[in-house]
Amino acid sequence: MNKTLNTILESSKIFTQEGNVATYIPELSKANPNNLGICVVALDGKEYYSGDYDKKFTMQSISKIITLMLALMDNGEEKVFSYVGAEPTGDSFNSIANLEVKNIHKPYNPMINAGAIMTTSLIIGQTIEEKIGRILDFTRKLSNNNDISIDQNTYFSEKETGDRNRSLAYFMKSYNSMQGKVDDILEIYFQQCSIEVSCIDLARIGAVLANDGVLPWSGERVISKHICRITKTIMVTCGLYDASGEFAIHIGIPAKSGVGGGILGAVPKEMGIGVFGPSLDAKGNSIAGIQMMQKLSKKLNLNIF
């Protein structure tokens, strides 16, 4: 497997020269576009890797699956989906269009920014610190990594430049569709996006999802099978935003991307995958990361369809 990953990584390096690193969050513009890493975690707990697999980057939108699972565990499916929909948009991740024009009370899905901010608002806790602490603890548990923490520079950068997210949140608040204090909810959202991970962490989280909520390394159940199924389904339909359809056709793996350059994949009953390449396409997805996922899917016949 390590040999396969090396071959895939080497043949994808050329794609790191395409696209651009994210700049709308200034701290992300410091990323090195030449970085490229991949990790696979099998369901027997074995780990395989190549390239910059241990390089740290921020989760960004990949954190949306963590908060979705936590919100579902805290509130149940019925309540969560009374606040946020489960339909793909065909629009960009930070679009306000559907919210204003189609359904003012309910963002389309928990993977776009509006939907993720709504999901975050549903996480239980007395204080901001308690809520972010729960998100961090859950991420640590799923990645078997107690060192996971928040990159403060990215967090401050997100906070300083997060006006689109503020507009989305205030819009939802103005129609009374979101409960709680906007500033507090955004504080948590900016921090969850700034959680630092490596490809190994992403692949381990993917392996837990692939294993229906049971930690492959200890046998402990941490998420119900049902919540894992909801999460993987939403990853298929909305995980790469308005590129989710093409990704499903060519790769066919439940996945979630982030503008930090990471993509997390969960191949049911098979493996978790983490890839990292910070140069993005116009839709905010890692170009070389998608290439690696596609090659891996073809080589190992991972397409679930």
Ligand code: DON
């Ligand atoms: O809120 C934002 O815009 C970022 N913190 C996260 C967006 C993101 O990762 C979209 N993913 N491709």
